[in-house]
Amino acid sequence: MHRSSxxxxxxxxxxxxxxxxxxxxxxxxxxHEQRPLPWRATSxxxxxxxxxxxxxxxxxxxxxxxxxxxxxxFPTVADLAAAPTAxxxxxxxPLGYNQRAVRLQAIARQVxxxxxxxxxxxxEELLKLKGIGRYTAGAIACFAYHRQVATVDTNIRRVLHxxxxxxxxxxxxxxxxxxxxxxxxxLPPGRAYEWNQALMDLGAMICTSASPxxxxxxxxxxxxxxxxLSAQSLFxxxxxxxxxxxxxxxxxxxxxxxxxxxxxxxxxxxxxxLRTLPPEQRLSLAELGPRIKSSYTEADLPWLQRLVSRLAHxxxxxxxxxxxxxxx
DNA sequence: AATACGGGGCG
DNA sequence: CGCCCAGTATT
Numbered sequence: 001m002h003r004s005s006x007x008x009x010x011x012x013x014x015x016x017x018x019x020x021x022x023x024x025x026x027x028x029x030x031x032h033e034q035r036p037l038p039w040r041a042t043s044x045x046x047x048x049x050x051x052x053x054x055x056x057x058x059x060x061x062x063x064x065x066x067x068x069x070x071x072x073x074f075p076t077v078a079d080l081a082a083a084p085t086a087x088x089x090x091x092x093x094p095l096g097y098n099q100r101a102v103r104l105q106a107i108a109r110q111v112x113x114x115x116x117x118x119x120x121x122x123x124e125e126l127l128k129l130k131g132i133g134r135y136t137a138g139a140i141a142c143f144a145y146h147r148q149v150a151t152v153d154t155n156i157r158r159v160l161h162x163x164x165x166x167x168x169x170x171x172x173x174x175x176x177x178x179x180x181x182x183x184x185x186x187l188p189p190g191r192a193y194e195w196n197q198a199l200m201d202l203g204a205m206i207c208t209s210a211s212p213x214x215x216x217x218x219x220x221x222x223x224x225x226x227x228x229l230s231a232q233s234l235f236x237x238x239x240x241x242x243x244x245x246x247x248x249x250x251x252x253x254x255x256x257x258x259x260x261x262x263x264x265x266x267x268x269x270x271x272x273x274l275r276t277l278p279p280e281q282r283l284s285l286a287e288l289g290p291r292i293k294s295s296y297t298e299a300d301l302p303w304l305q306r307l308v309s310r311l312a313h314x315x316x317x318x319x320x321x322x323x324x325x326x327x328x
Numbered sequence: 329a330a331t332a333c334g335g336g337g338c339g
Numbered sequence: 340c341g342c343c344c345a346g347t348a349t350t
Contacts, residue, residue: 055345062336063345096334097346133347153345200345209343258340259335268334314333 013185014164014222022163022222023188023195029218030198035060035205038067040197045119045144046077046108052136052143053104058095060204066095077117080108086327089316090275098271102315103131121145134180139196148192150183152176155203156196160186162207162225169241210241266292266307271316274327282324 014022034040037060039051050070054063073091074080080088085105092101107129111119119140120126126137138151152160157179161168164182174182188195206217214237220226229237259265269292277283289296289304296304312319318328 052345057334057344057346059337059344094335096336099333100347103347131347135346139345151345154343155345196345204345262334264332264334271334310332 018222019186022186022219023191025219025222026198026202027188027191027194030194030201033205034197034201038064039143043144043146045121045140046080047071048140048144049077049107049119050104052139053100053131054095056100056136057097062095066092077108077111077119080105081112084279085315086275086279089271089327093272093275094268096268098268098316099314100131106315107131119144121147123147123149142192142196146193148187148190150180150187150192151196152179152183153200155207156183156199158209159199159203159207162212163219163223166224166228167241212237212241263307267311267316269293270307270311270325271327274317274325277326280326282320282326284324288325 039048042048047067051063051067054067054070070091074083074088083105085102088105089098089101092098095101110129111117120129121141121144123134123137123141126132126140127134132140135151135153138149139153141147141149142151157174158168160179160182161174164186165174202217202219206213214220214223214226214229214235217223217226229235270288273288273291274283283291285301285304285308286298288308289300293300308317308319308325311317312325315328317325319325
């Protein structure tokens with residue numbers, strides 16, 4: 001079997017008996033070991049929407065308090081649509097990726113104006129909303145409306161790959177499209193909600209990226225990656241997994257600069273500062289510069305102007321050349 | 329396919 | 340200090 005050939009519509013398949021065994025093992029484990037997460041205790045599509053946007057690239061533990069705070073401040077989709085954007089952004093900080101706050105409110109306003117206040121229930125319709133991609137659309141359809149759809153986030157990708165294909169490194173590994181196809185093929189009929197949640201819990205608690213605890217894994221007996229590791233006596237697997245990934249990254253030439261020198265960092269500083277100002281009050285760029293960058297000089301003005309213009313373009317600030325900058 | 333987009337927490 | 344995280348939009 002050669003997993004490099006991406007005929008893409010089909011991927012390696014377990015037998016129906018093997019698949020049923022995996023379903024049973026993982027769902028049974030989830031029934032007893034699942035994390036008690038607040039968005040699992042509701043079926044309010046708005047609350048699910050808020051949680052899923054917050055959870056994009058953001059850990060569960062950081063989201064939980066913000067999720068409660070945000071829903072307390074904006075209890076319904078209509079409340080969020082009617083709120084000042086500055087208040088929404090302000091509540092979002094310091095979750096990061098602040099465009100998510102602007103887009104979330106834009107979604108709420110569109111839902112009120114175009115969907116009679118009801119959040120769409122199909123992947124196809126959800127995908128039309130800016131800020132909702134295939135993962136979030138699938139998550140809302142499944143977790144809020146119990147649609148039997150597959151969805152793939154970073155946890156599910158890793159777990160399905162290890163379970164049904166093998167280690168993700170060295171390459172080749174499944175593409176995004178192939179992974180979604182696999183996810184659809186292994187979805188247990190009628191159990192999409194628990195299955196998708198279970199895959200994410202397994203990825204977060206056991207089948208982690210760098211240090212999976214295979215000895216505690218409920219589906220170890222059926223796992224392709226576990227068989228690979230066993231055959232080569234690679235336990236504990238943490239070191240070898242990290243090494244394989246590092247080699248793959250070096251090949252791709254990835255290099256990061258210090259975060260506190262990045263434009264990203266200063267964009268965050270600007271938004272965090274503006275939210276402390278009295279409502280409506282603006283700051284000139286000359287006032288703003290020194291307050292976000294200790295080494296700021298007049299020579300940095302073009303840089304700052306570029307930064308603020310981009311923030312304005314993203315809807316995160318209101319910038320008038322003459323008057324200065326504030327939250328929108 | 330590559331890049332922009334945050335920031336907190338942990339080893 | 341490097342790495343990770345319930346991704347999406349844009350080029």
